[in-house]
Amino acid sequence: MPYDKVGRITYLFxxxxxxxxxxYKASIPIGAYSVKDREGILTSKTIARALEKIYDDPEIPLVWPKLLITDRGPEFRGDCEVLMMEHNVKIQKAKSKRTMGIVERYNRTLVERLFPSQDASDLLTLHLYKRSRAWVKNLPTVVEDINNSITYQIGISPVEAIKNDEIIANPSKPRNGPIGYDEEQLFYNDLVRYLLEPGELEGGGRRRAGDMNWSPKVYHIREALVQKNQPILYWLEDDDCHGPERSFVREELQVIDPDTELPPQWVLSN
Known part of the structure; x- marks a missing residue:
């Protein structure tokens, strides 16, 4: 986030x-008296304090969860892990950006809602040659408005949803055909290849014209998660019980006929 100095504290996270x-969303600005060492500000101790501030705040209806999904940053280790153990919260490290999709979309929404006010201020003060960096003072108002706005996938606002004992969410992407319990399921005996992400085999994060689309190895279905109104999620493993960490939906899997015969090894190796 842009450096926003409020009093003696400069907020940058x-x-x-x-x-x-x-x-339901909650946001806490993180800052320090000195911002010379950015990495020294975003520590596990800082994150632990911020999480306590969120979950112990009587004005925020969030309760300590059973599972906390985080990215792999070092700030979610140490004191943060100790705090989660004290509250019997299991920490799961995200396997990919897609795992953090909900919070990543919220990050984007915050930027889209907070930054226009900075642009408006800049237009009004062009003669001062000083750009606005203010976002902390607007943060509570923006978060409150987001929590009171209807969310497409659940059909109600987060403020209303958090009062319910059960919430049925619509799939994030429309699908033509059966879904959830009505979807045709793959089983362990099914052999599959999975759709490769750009650069997954060759590195670089970009798909090249000659890159393979499907994994060269063939896998079994290790586990499947079936939920109402959601695509079935699959986890894979090979004959040595190894496989990709992320999950897949049916469209990302290519079922292989068990009678498929590969060329001889001397052909593959040459």
Whole structure:
């Protein structure tokens, strides 16, 4: 985030928390008296304090969760892990950006809602040659408005959703055909290849014209998660019980006929 000095503290980070079921959001600005060492500000101790501030705040209806999904940053280790153990919260490290999709979308929404006010201020003060960096004072208002706005996937606002015992969410992407319990399921005996992400085999993060589309190895279905109104999620493993860490939907899997015969090894190796 832009450096925003409020009093003697300069804020440059924002910790965002999203309840997956209700989509209720909470945000805490993080700053310091000195910002010379950015890495020294965003520590596990800082994150632990911010999380305590969120979950112990009587004005925020969030309760300590059973599972906290975070990225792999070092700030979510140490004191943060100790705090989660004290509250019997399991920490899961995200396997990919897609795993953090809900909070990543919230991060983007915050930027889209906070930055226009900076642009408006800049237009009004062009003669001062000083750009606005203010976002901390507007943060509570923006978060409150987001929590009171209807969320497409659940059909109600997060403020209303968090009061319910059960929430049924619509799929994030429309699908033509059966879904959830009505979807045709793959099983362990099915052999599959999975759709490769750009640069997954060759590195670089970009797909090249000659890159393979599907994994060269063939896998079994290790586990499947079936939920109402959601695509079935699959986890894969090979004959040695190894496989990709992320999950897949049916469209990302290519079923292989068990009678498929590969060329001889001497052909493959040459």
């Amino acid at each position: 924002c910790l965002n928390v999203v309840d997956v079921a209700s989509r």
